[in-house]
Structure formats: C-alpha cells, structure tokens
Amino acid sequence: MSENRPTHTGLEGRIADMIVDSLEAQGYELVRVQVMGTETPTVQIMADRADGAAFTLEDCEKISRLLSAVLDVEDPIESAWTLEVSSAGIDRPLTRTKDFNHYAGFEARIELNFPGPGNRKRYAGKLVGADAETAKLQLETGETVELPRAAIKKAKLVLTDALIAFTTQPKVTN
Numbered sequence: 307m308s309e310n311r312p313t314h315t316g317l318e319g320r321i322a323d324m325i326v327d328s329l330e331a332q333g334y335e336l337v338r339v340q341v342m343g344t345e346t347p348t349v350q351i352m353a354d355r356a357d358g359a360a361f362t363l364e365d366c367e368k369i370s371r372l373l374s375a376v377l378d379v380e381d382p383i384e385s386a387w388t389l390e391v392s393s394a395g396i397d398r399p400l401t402r403t404k405d406f407n408h409y410a411g412f413e414a415r416i417e418l419n420f421p422g423p424g425n426r427k428r429y430a431g432k433l434v435g436a437d438a439e440t441a442k443l444q445l446e447t448g449e450t451v452e453l454p455r456a457a458i459k460k461a462k463l464v465l466t467d468a469l470i471a472f473t474t475q476p477k478v479t480n
Contacts, residue, residue: 309438312401313455314339317382321349324380325373329353332372334365337394338401347383350390352399361393396473400461406436412472413464416443416453423451430464 314322318339326336337352353369355361370391377389400406400414416429429451434442440452441461463469 309403310335312336312338317341321377321382324382325351325376328372328376329369330356332368333357334369335402337405338399341383346386346388348388348390349377349383350392352392352394354394366391366393396469397463397465400433400441400463403436403438403455406433406441406461409433409463409469410435412469413466414443414461415464416441416461417459418453418457419459420457422453422457427459429453 311326312322313319318341321341322336322339325339329336333356334353335356337354338350340350340352342348342350351369351373353361353365355365370389373391374389398405400409400416410433412433414431414433418427418429421427422429429443429445431443431445431451434444434450436442436455439455441455441458442450442452444450
C-alpha cells in the first residue's frame with residue numbers, strides 16, 4: 307500500500323489500476339474510485355492535484371478526457387456507463403495514509419465493515435493519524451482507538467469551521 311494511493315478491491319480496484327498511472331503522469335493523485343448503480347452505473351473518480359494547488363473545473367475536464375480514453379480502451383464495464391470526475395472536496399473521503407495524517411486534529415467519521423473496538427461499527431472523533439495498517443481516532447471520551455484500515459468501509463472528514471479555515475488558507479511556497 308502506498309501512502310499516496312488508495313486501496314480498492316473488485317471492479318473499483320481494477321479501474322483504479324487502469325487509471326492511476328495515467329493520472330499521476332498528468333500531475334494528479336487518485337483519491338477514490340466508486341462505482342454506483344447497476345443498470346447504467348456511474349464511475350466516480352475523485353482526484354487531487356499532486357502539487358497541492360486548488361482543483362479547478364479545467365482539471366475535471368482534463369481528467370475526464372484522459373480517463374474516458376483510457377477506460378474506452380480497457381472497457382471495464384460491459385454495459386453502458388457514465389464517467390463522473392470531481393475533486394475530493396473539503397469534507398473529503400479519507401482513503402490514503404497521507405490523508406489521515408495531513409488532516410490529523412480534524413473531526414472525522416469512520417465506519418467499519420464489522421464491529422471493532424467497543425463492539426461498534428461507527429466512530430466519530432479527532433483524527434490522530436494513520437499508518438498502512440491502522441487509523442487512530444480520539445473519541446469524545448478522550449479514548450484513542452486504533453481501527454484496522456482493511457476493515458474501514460467509509461471514512462470522511464466532518465465539515466467544521468476549523469476545517470474550512472485550514473483548507474482555504476493560501477499554500478506557503480519557498
């Protein structure tokens with residue numbers, strides 16, 4: 307598992323493998339692949355700019371053209387499907403080790419596929435950080451739980467004033 311790449315399985319994993327090198331070659335990072343729907347599925351691709359600059363409509367258009375060509379050739383879905391490209395947004399999903407660490411100190415919600423510490427599936431609290439195996443979250447009680455990354459069904463930041471302020475401040479460059 308790379309700190310800069312999310313882990314996907316099944317169809318989403320195959321699509322991620324098909325597109326990640328092309329995305330990175332153009333200066334982008336893959337945040338998430340999600341396939342939604344069954345009859346005419348939507349393939350949702352979330353990406354960030356590798357340089358940390360703001361993600362623009364032009365970035366969405368560029369990625370859409372690039373990935374449409376890649377996916378048309380690879381044809382991962384037999385039926386008709388739709389491609390949707392977007393930024394991860396402020397209240398982004400947490401899919402990569404670097405996301406958990408970059409946003410340490412901010413509020414997050416994590417849902418597991420099966421019960422974890424305290425026999426729970428859903429957790430909310432402040433991100434402490436992560437490594438390839440676990441994500442750490444400080445609960446409102448002050449307790450810090452270690453959640454197995456492989457068991458995470460969904461993790462995302464919670465939109466707060468502090469998160470908005472953090473994500474809208476200008477990037478410092480030397």
